[in-house]
Amino acid sequence: MNLKDKKVLITGAAGQLGRQYCQAFAQAGAVVIASDIDLEACQEIPGQLEGGIAKHYALACDVADPSSVEAAFAEITSRFGSLDVLINNAGIGVFEPWLERKFEDFMKVFRVNAGGTFLCTKAASVLMRDSKTKGSIINIGSIYGLGSSDPRIYGDTPRMNSECYTGSKAAVIAMTKYFAIHLAPYGIRVNCISPGGVFNRQGSYFVEQYSNRTPMGRMANEDELPATAVFLASDGASYITGQNIAVDGGWTAW
Numbered sequence: 001m002n003l004k005d006k007k008v009l010i011t012g013a014a015g016q017l018g019r020q021y022c023q024a025f026a027q028a029g030a031v032v033i034a035s036d037i038d039l040e041a042c043q044e045i046p047g048q049l050e051g052g053i054a055k056h057y058a059l060a061c062d063v064a065d066p067s068s069v070e071a072a073f074a075e076i077t078s079r080f081g082s083l084d085v086l087i088n089n090a091g092i093g094v095f096e097p098w099l100e101r102k103f104e105d106f107m108k109v110f111r112v113n114a115g116g117t118f119l120c121t122k123a124a125s126v127l128m129r130d131s132k133t134k135g136s137i138i139n140i141g142s143i144y145g146l147g148s149s150d151p152r153i154y155g156d157t158p159r160m161n162s163e164c165y166t167g168s169k170a171a172v173i174a175m176t177k178y179f180a181i182h183l184a185p186y187g188i189r190v191n192c193i194s195p196g197g198v199f200n201r202q203g204s205y206f207v208e209q210y211s212n213r214t215p216m217g218r219m220a221n222e223d224e225l226p227a228t229a230v231f232l233a234s235d236g237a238s239y240i241t242g243q244n245i246a247v248d249g250g251w252t253a254w
Ligand SMILES: NC(=O)c1ccc[n+]([C@@H]2O[C@H](COP(=O)([O-])OP(=O)(O)OC[C@H]3O[C@@H](n4cnc5c(N)ncnc54)[C@H](O)[C@@H]3O)[C@@H](O)[C@H]2O)c1
Pocket: 011, 012, 013, 014, 015, 016, 017, 018, 035, 036, 037, 038, 061, 062, 063, 064, 088, 089, 090, 091, 092, 112, 116, 140, 141, 142, 143, 194, 195, 196, 197, 198, 199
């Protein structure tokens, strides 16, 4: 997929999957605007990726803070003039048992996952509309936005998946449809990718249980997500909007 010189903003770029999106879009020829709450980590991304990133710009942005998002988009506007692709990848979770959850922690997850998606989508939509760019916005949901996590696969590990993560990712998937409909008149497409669990050296009990529960018998590898994002950003997906694609080894198929 050729995305030569397309300006692509990736939030949460310094994380496990954010780096993979950076690499894939760089390989497709894009200008990668790698954004994270952690600016230093963004600046280090090219040096940590195979082949580096030819056209890389590091940008600080806390997606849950309206003034930070406003400043980040002001910088994008003055430096690049437009934006072709936004990947709303920044996301957080909490892992204590849900009956111990503090309301502040519940709201923090919603603020980053759902609120951040709203703020960045709104800012990108205004920029794309005003610059007459037929852009592509890609939200990152989760299989846990499509159904609850299965508590049996966590055993006695301290990292239980949470009700607020599930709720916030369901909101991301639902908002994808709303945004897609309301941005279609401007030629802006909005889709969502819902990854299954990605292997990241989790404990062997969890990995085994998760794999047994998955039709393809394993967790995702971190490099198995970006191709879908590159496709959705490209002209190959020019008639696709409002969709959620689960990249999950079949987890949600049964
Ligand atoms: N890894 C998985 O198994 C998996 C599965 C399904 C969905 N997802 C989703 O994929 C996305 C990326 O996941 P990951 O595993 O790479 O996570 P990660 O924790 O490795 O990276 C998340 C990144 O987001 C950044 N971040 C956190 N709060 C932020 C904020 N307020 N503003 C800007 N940046 C912020 C962090 O600094 C970090 O670099 C998330 O939305 C996550 O929910 C991941």
